[in-house]
Amino acid sequence: xxSHTRDASSAIDEKRIVCTLETHSRPEPAHVRDVLxxxxxxxxxxxxxxxxxxxxxxxxxxxxxFDAARQVKExxxxxxxxxxxxxxxxxxxxxxxxxxxxxxxxxxxxxRALTQEEIAREVGILVDQGHKRLLVVAGExxxxxxxxxxxxxxxxxxxxxxxxxxxxxxxxxxxxxxVDEFRQLKAARIGTYQLFQETYHxxxxxxxxxxxxxxxxxxxxxxxxxAMEAGIDDVGIGxxxxxxxxxxxxxxxxEHSRHLEARFGVGPHTISxxxxxxxxxxxxxxxxxHAVSDDDFRRIVAILRLAVPYTGIIxxxxxxxxxxxETFALGVSQxxxxxxxxxxxxxxxxxxxxxxxxxxxxxxxxxxxxxxVASLGYIPSFCTACYRLGxxxxxxxxxxxxxxxxxxxxxxxxxxxxxxxxxYASPETCAVGEKAIGDILATMxxxxxxxxxxxxxxxxxxxxxxFC
Ligand code: SAM
Ligand code: SF4
Numbered sequence: 001x002x003s004h005t006r007d008a009s010s011a012i013d014e015k016r017i018v019c020t021l022e023t024h025s026r027p028e029p030a031h032v033r034d035v036l037x038x039x040x041x042x043x044x045x046x047x048x049x050x051x052x053x054x055x056x057x058x059x060x061x062x063x064x065x066f067d068a069a070r071q072v073k074e075x076x077x078x079x080x081x082x083x084x085x086x087x088x089x090x091x092x093x094x095x096x097x098x099x100x101x102x103x104x105x106x107x108x109x110x111x112r113a114l115t116q117e118e119i120a121r122e123v124g125i126l127v128d129q130g131h132k133r134l135l136v137v138a139g140e141x142x143x144x145x146x147x148x149x150x151x152x153x154x155x156x157x158x159x160x161x162x163x164x165x166x167x168x169x170x171x172x173x174x175x176x177x178x179v180d181e182f183r184q185l186k187a188a189r190i191g192t193y194q195l196f197q198e199t200y201h202x203x204x205x206x207x208x209x210x211x212x213x214x215x216x217x218x219x220x221x222x223x224x225x226x227a228m229e230a231g232i233d234d235v236g237i238g239x240x241x242x243x244x245x246x247x248x249x250x251x252x253x254x255e256h257s258r259h260l261e262a263r264f265g266v267g268p269h270t271i272s273x274x275x276x277x278x279x280x281x282x283x284x285x286x287x288x289x290h291a292v293s294d295d296d297f298r299r300i301v302a303i304l305r306l307a308v309p310y311t312g313i314i315x316x317x318x319x320x321x322x323x324x325x326e327t328f329a330l331g332v333s334q335x336x337x338x339x340x341x342x343x344x345x346x347x348x349x350x351x352x353x354x355x356x357x358x359x360x361x362x363x364x365x366x367x368x369x370x371x372x373v374a375s376l377g378y379i380p381s382f383c384t385a386c387y388r389l390g391x392x393x394x395x396x397x398x399x400x401x402x403x404x405x406x407x408x409x410x411x412x413x414x415x416x417x418x419x420x421x422x423x424y425a426s427p428e429t430c431a432v433g434e435k436a437i438g439d440i441l442a443t444m445x446x447x448x449x450x451x452x453x454x455x456x457x458x459x460x461x462x463x464x465x466x467f468c
Contacts, residue, residue: 007225009218011259012200017047017251024051032056036068039306042075047254050307054247054299062299066330069302072309073331078406079440080379080413082334083370084133084171085126086316088343089114089153093139095212097198098284099240099276101356102139104212106281109356112343113143116156123157125346127165129338129366130424132382132416134167135194137341140175140214147181150174154188164423164464168384171236175213176223182230191387192269193227194236195220200252201244208243208284224260224268233393234269235260236314242276242288246300254307266394270312270334271304273297277318277361294323298330305331310400320361321372328378335373338366370420371429374436381413382420385467411452412467414440418459 035049045053053065090113093102101109114122126134134157142149150172157170171192177185185193199205202217209215224235237256239249253271261267275292279285292300297319304313315324315332317339324335340346342356362369370380385408386396399405414437421433437456441449451468458466 007222008256008259009222012221012252012255014202017248017255020047020051020251021054021247024048025055027052027055029058029061032061033064036064040068040071042072042309044309045307047251050251050254050303051247053303053306054250065299065302069305069330072305073329076309077333078410079377080381080409081328081332081373082133082381082383083131083337083366084135084334085131085336085366086137086339086341087122087126087134087157088137088341088345089119090138090142091343092141092143094141095214096210097214098208098210099243099279099282101279101281103282108281113149114343116152118344118347119153119156120160122344122346123160123167124162127160127162127167130165130382130420131366132165132167132384133169133171135171135173135336137173140212147177147184151184151188154190158189168465169387176220177226179226179230182227182232186230186232190232192234192236193232194238194270194272195223196238196240196272196274197221197256198240199243199249200239200256201248204244204289224256225263228260228264233264233266234387236270236272237268238272238274240274240276241292241297241300242290245290246292246296250300250303250307253304257308257311266397267308268311269396270314271308272314272316273300273304274316274318280356297323298327301327301332302330310397317362321364324362325372325376328373328376337369338364367424367426367429370425371432374429374433377436377439379410379413379436379440380417380420381409382416383409383412383467385412407448407451408468410444410448411455414452415455415459415466418456419464422459
């Protein structure tokens, strides 16, 4: 049972996870189909039901799993897909995570912490590409100014204004903080605080994190408890897939999610599904101990979609365009695009690739990704309305669960997509995008359609940042 007072370090129970997986390791097809039928109601699943789906690998059942995930994704998220870019501000790190190029003892990577001027330059380039949402990322060491460096960097990001563009929501993927530091992060107007446990399997965690503060599993796994205590109510959890058995990890993600929901009344806002990619100076990254195949990756996304239907799923440019296309339909709600994982990478355009964290699977610029997404029938969205209207945490979930959030999301997705088309898109993308908007409107029910058209006419008349 989940406790209301303990933090996640004692609430996530490895023995219970292993026992649930063993109990359901050979489910009857009829049992799998019962679970899938329940999953189609989009009310989420119990850990035992997740274990049943994770154990089913017959091709027919797989096809039914993917079909159920497509249905739930379509019902809750419709055709929209939120876009963001990571902003790496520093690759200096005191930890020794064996899979990461930024690990302290790796001499093959050039170290760099961007100055505030350099950060402003990077942000200017991303704003000029059309981005509205960024994720600030850093190694775990801020040599000169300490944590203040992160706070200053956030202020710099929000201070950049270029023509009709600016960053409207900045999320953060940085090392765990104390409650007091999390309060400062919230005051700095951070959107989601994101942190991946990497692996919930303690023995594997110990082997992979051999030095530095990050070697302390409990300090990391309890970070979201401290963030929520400090009032940050949008948190994003995740696993680095490839380190331990993926079935164990998805059950642990569920336990983490249920713990936060029981303790704070709201679960995580997002779950990220990074897969281990080759990184300079990391043997582990070249031969992951539990490599996840493309098929299993699709299963992970589909099962998570059914298990926690209202939690966003984030996929990064670690994955190839082909796999990304296939996985959108299964439940992904946010993707990064046009990414660089080396500090200064947007200004210097790959000249410092020897400072990158890992190699990317999708190298396409934002415009090309948007064209592709739109031609597949999705609405690329830069919406930041919920965060700015204070519809976060429990308020967001209270709208999301009865399905009311869609009335806001779809019009806002269309108006921010139109902003992108008018202000930044290439003529080719503009043509594909305008057609996609027409197609979406044609199938949209009233009054949502009318609402969307009103928002979009404001954008066509020259207004920006209109939302509902
Ligand atoms: N340093 C902080 C930390 O470790 O939480 C935050 C930034 S770290 C650069 C962000 C994430 O990158 C890590 O949580 C890890 O999951 C991911 N990562 C590290 N090495 C990777 C690799 N070789 N392939 C894919 N993702 C990787
Ligand atoms: Fe440092 Fe984060 Fe890389 Fe670990 S994953 S070495 S903490 S940057």
